[in-house]
Amino acid sequence: MTKAGGAAKEEEEDEEELSSFTPKSPLNMPYIPDELNDPAAYPATHAAFKEAQAKYREKLNHRYRLFTLPHxxxxxxxxxxxxxxxxxxxxxxxxxxxxxxxxxxxxxxxxxxxxxxxxxxxxxxxxxxxxxxxxxxxxxxxxxxxxxxxxxxxxxxxxxxxxxxxxxxxxxxxxxxxxxxxxxxxxxxxxxxxxxxxxxxxxxxxxxxxxxxxxxxxxxxxxxxxxxxxxxxxxxxxxxxxxxxxxxxxxxxxxxxxxxxxxxxxxxxxxxxxxxxxxxxxxxxxxxxxxxxxxxxxxxxxxxxxxxxxxxxxLDLWLEFRCIPRLHLGMKFISIKLLDPIHAEKLWRMYKIEVGLIVEKVSAESHAEKLGICLGDIIERFNGESISTTVELEKMLLRRCRDHLDQGNHLNEQIDVSIQVFHTEERVRRNINLSVAVSDCGEVVKKRTYPITAIEATPASGQSSQNVADDPWLPRPKRTWESYLT
Known part of the structure; x- marks a missing residue:
C-alpha cells in the first residue's frame, strides 16, 4: 500500500469513528433566578430545582468516578x-x-x-x-x-x-x-x-x-x-x-x-x-x-x-538452575566498617585491623566451631578476597555457588572454602579450609547449650566438672597453635 493509500484509509477510519460517536449532553448546573428565589411564592419552581439539582449531582458524580478524575x-x-x-x-x-x-x-x-x-x-x-x-x-x-x-x-x-x-x-x-x-x-x-x-x-x-x-x-x-x-x-x-x-x-x-x-x-x-x-x-x-x-x-x-x-x-541462578543455593558457613557476623567509628578505632589500635567481619555467633557442632573459631574472632578474607560487609560476603557465597553448579555439581553437597581468621584473644592469624554445605534452605545457627543438673544446682556440691568446658560464659584457657591441630 502506498503512503497516499495508507493516509486515505486512516481518514476513512477516522470518519467512521466520528459518525458512530454520539456526543453526550454537557453538564448543565441548574439555578433559580433571583426574581424566583422565594420558596413560598414559587413552590413549583423550587421543587423543580431540587429535582434538576439531584439529576445534575448524579451526572457529576458519574463523571468524577472516571479514572481521569479520581474518586x-x-x-x-x-x-x-x-x-x-x-x-x-x-x-x-x-x-x-x-x-x-x-x-x-x-x-x-x-x-x-x-x-x-x-x-x-x-x-x-x-x-x-x-x-x-x-x-x-x-x-x-x-x-x-x-x-x-x-x-x-x-x-x-x-x-x-x-x-x-x-x-x-x-x-x-x-x-x-x-x-x-x-x-x-x-x-x-x-x-x-x-x-x-x-x-x-x-x-x-x-x-x-x-x-x-x-x-x-x-x-x-x-x-x-x-x-x-x-x-x-x-x-x-x-x-x-x-x-x-x-x-x-x-x-x-x-x-x-x-x-x-x-x-x-x-x-x-x-x-x-x-x-x-x-x-x-x-x-x-x-x-x-x-x-x-x-x-x-x-x-x-x-x-x-x-x-x-x-x-x-x-535471579541468574534460578533462571538457569531453578534453585538458589547458598553456602552455610555456620556463623553470624557484624561488619567492622559499619561499627561506630569510636569502636572501629579501638579495634585498629588493639589489632591494627580496619576491614573484616566480626564473628557474632558460631553454630554448635559446626565445622567452624571444631576449627576453633569463636565469638569475637575476625574473618578477614574469603577465598583470598577481603570482606568489608555481610552483603559483600553474600555476593561471594552466591558466586561460589554458581561455580559449583557450573561444574555439574548439585545441592546438598559439602565443599571446602578458604578463610583467613584472626583469633582476637590469642592474636593469632590463620588460613583454614572450612567445610560448608551447599543448600537452598534457610541457614540455622544453633546455640550451644548444656543442662544444669540437680547435683550442680546444690551449693554443697560445688561446680560439677561435667559440662564446664562447654559453658560459653566461663573464661577460656589460653590456646596454643598445637591445640588447633587436635
Missing amino acids: EPESSCLSNRRDLLLIRESANKAVLHAAKSVIRLSSSVDGKPLANCCGLWIKWDAECKTGIVLTTAQLICSNNSKHSNYTIANHWEEGADHYHIKANVIVHLLDDTTAEGHYLYHQEHYDLAFFEVRVDEPVDLPSFSSSVHSGLDVFRLARDVHMNLRITHGWVEDRNPGSNERHHSMYFSHQKTDYRPRKDFNNCVYHVKKEEYPCNEDGGSIIDLDGKVVGLFNKHPTESFVPSYILDKC
Whole structure:
C-alpha cells in the first residue's frame, strides 16, 4: 500500500469513528433566578430545582468516578513535599516508569486469607503468554512470624517457618483483572518466591541497578488493596543486621508519619490515617531516580530490602538452575566498617585491623566451631578476597555457588572454602579450609547449650566438672597453635 493509500484509509477510519460517536449532553448546573428565589411564592419552581439539582449531582458524580478524575483524590510525597522540589520532575518520570512492573498478590488456604503483598514482573514469554512474578516468600508463609508487632522470630536459630506451596495465589493485574498464580519455587533464606501467571498481553519488566550505596536517594513503590500506587521517599542505609536478621539486607530510611495529607475537590487539605488504606508493602520495589530497581522491599522485622546485586545473582541462578543455593558457613557476623567509628578505632589500635567481619555467633557442632573459631574472632578474607560487609560476603557465597553448579555439581553437597581468621584473644592469624554445605534452605545457627543438673544446682556440691568446658560464659584457657591441630 502506498503512503497516499495508507493516509486515505486512516481518514476513512477516522470518519467512521466520528459518525458512530454520539456526543453526550454537557453538564448543565441548574439555578433559580433571583426574581424566583422565594420558596413560598414559587413552590413549583423550587421543587423543580431540587429535582434538576439531584439529576445534575448524579451526572457529576458519574463523571468524577472516571479514572481521569479520581474518586478519592490524594497526594503523594512527590506533590506535597517542598524539599523534593528539585528532583520532582525526574522522580515523577522514574516512578511512573517503574510502577508498570509493580503488581499485587494475595493468598489463601482452604478459603481463609493468608497474606497479601506486592511483586515484580521478571520475565515474559510471548509464545506461551505467561509471565513470572518475583515476590516475598511471606505470601505463602503460614505462621508469618515476621509480621508480629510483639515478637519477632529469630530465623537464624529457629528456622520454624512453614510454607504452603499449594496455597491459592491470586495475582492482581494493572487492568483491575486477576489471574491465578502457579507456584514455581521459594527460597527461605533470601525470602523470595516465584509464581507463573497466564497473561495475554505483554508485561513491563523492570531494569535492575548494578550499584546500591548508603545515602542513595530512593523511592519505595507498592500497591494498596485498591491497586492504587503508594510512593514513599527515603534513603538507602547500610548498617549491621540485627540479631534476628539475615546478612544480605540493606535498609530503607525515611521520614515517618501516621497521616497522609490529602486534598478534596475544592483543594482543601485534610488527613487520613494510613490504616484506613491498608497496604502491605512487602515485595514492592525500591527504585532510584533513573527508575531502576535497587532492591525488593521486606519491612519485617525492620524496613529492610534485598539489594539489586543480590537479587541479580539470585535471579541468574534460578533462571538457569531453578534453585538458589547458598553456602552455610555456620556463623553470624557484624561488619567492622559499619561499627561506630569510636569502636572501629579501638579495634585498629588493639589489632591494627580496619576491614573484616566480626564473628557474632558460631553454630554448635559446626565445622567452624571444631576449627576453633569463636565469638569475637575476625574473618578477614574469603577465598583470598577481603570482606568489608555481610552483603559483600553474600555476593561471594552466591558466586561460589554458581561455580559449583557450573561444574555439574548439585545441592546438598559439602565443599571446602578458604578463610583467613584472626583469633582476637590469642592474636593469632590463620588460613583454614572450612567445610560448608551447599543448600537452598534457610541457614540455622544453633546455640550451644548444656543442662544444669540437680547435683550442680546444690551449693554443697560445688561446680560439677561435667559440662564446664562447654559453658560459653566461663573464661577460656589460653590456646596454643598445637591445640588447633587436635
